[in-house]
Amino acid sequence: xxxxxxAIVLGGSGSVGMALLAELFRDExxxxxxxxxxxxxxxxxxxxxxxxxQYREELIPEMTPETLRARTLEAAxxxxxxxxxxxxxxxxxxxxxxxxxxxxxxxxRLNEAFAGALRDxxxxxxxxxxxxxxxxxxxxxxxxxxxxxxxYARVKGESEEAVRKSGPEVVSIFRPATILGxxxxxxxxxxxxxxxxxxxxxxxxxxxxDQIARAMIAVTKRxxxxxxxxxxxxxxxxxGGS
Numbered sequence: 001x002x003x004x005x006x007a008i009v010l011g012g013s014g015s016v017g018m019a020l021l022a023e024l025f026r027d028e029x030x031x032x033x034x035x036x037x038x039x040x041x042x043x044x045x046x047x048x049x050x051x052x053x054q055y056r057e058e059l060i061p062e063m064t065p066e067t068l069r070a071r072t073l074e075a076a077x078x079x080x081x082x083x084x085x086x087x088x089x090x091x092x093x094x095x096x097x098x099x100x101x102x103x104x105x106x107x108x109r110l111n112e113a114f115a116g117a118l119r120d121x122x123x124x125x126x127x128x129x130x131x132x133x134x135x136x137x138x139x140x141x142x143x144x145x146x147x148x149x150x151x152y153a154r155v156k157g158e159s160e161e162a163v164r165k166s167g168p169e170v171v172s173i174f175r176p177a178t179i180l181g182x183x184x185x186x187x188x189x190x191x192x193x194x195x196x197x198x199x200x201x202x203x204x205x206x207x208x209x210d211q212i213a214r215a216m217i218a219v220t221k222r223x224x225x226x227x228x229x230x231x232x233x234x235x236x237x238x239x240g241g242s
Contacts, residue, residue: 036068115163126220138154
């Protein structure tokens with residue numbers, strides 16, 4: 001590949017992932033997009049063609065840390081020009097029913113493998129990574145793992161630690177609260193949160209999938225020298241300044 005600027009994306013089939021791919025296709029600063037996926041996403045292929053963006057899906061049906069690492073290294077080393085990493089991979093629903101190890105297997109281990117492969121490729125300086133508000137690796141591991149519960153916060157915190165430790169020099173971490181436009185967020189909840197937005201602390205404000213995507217892309221254009229964490233107010237600032 002001979003593009004000047006390429007995005008390599010993990011988690012592109014989810015609600016935020018689809019929004020991220022759509023924004024990358026629209027953004028003229030990216031010449032190509034590579035998506036690491038368990039299965040093809042026809043909608044993304046169609047959007048990429050319409051936008052004229054070179055898009056390649058790397059399908060990994062059995063996605064283990066080992067296979068993901070190998071395929072990420074292979075894809076990264078084949079790219080010419082600037083390469084930027086994005087991960088929005090995470091279990092969006094049903095975490096209440098998972099064991100702690102099952103949740104970690106995706107949110108922690110797969111993201112750790114992806115971040116480590118980007119670093120070891122020698123091609124990636126910056127990774128934009130989506131976590132969640134309240135992420136805390138010291139939170140209790142007891143109880144169920146539903147979103148908003150201590151165990152959920154612990155897994156998200158552990159994923160942040162793993163990605164920072166194993167990943168590229170700069171990791172920009174995005175911590176959204178309730179995600180509007182996600183298939184896992186009921187419409188009624190989004191409307192209810194809108195009514196009380198005026199009294200909701202800044203970092204707990206609900207945020208749309210496309211806003212997260214635009215903020216993640218915007219931070220890569222700033223070429224930050226250091227890792228940082230972005231909640232809702234910082235995301236809005238990034239979007240406003242992009």
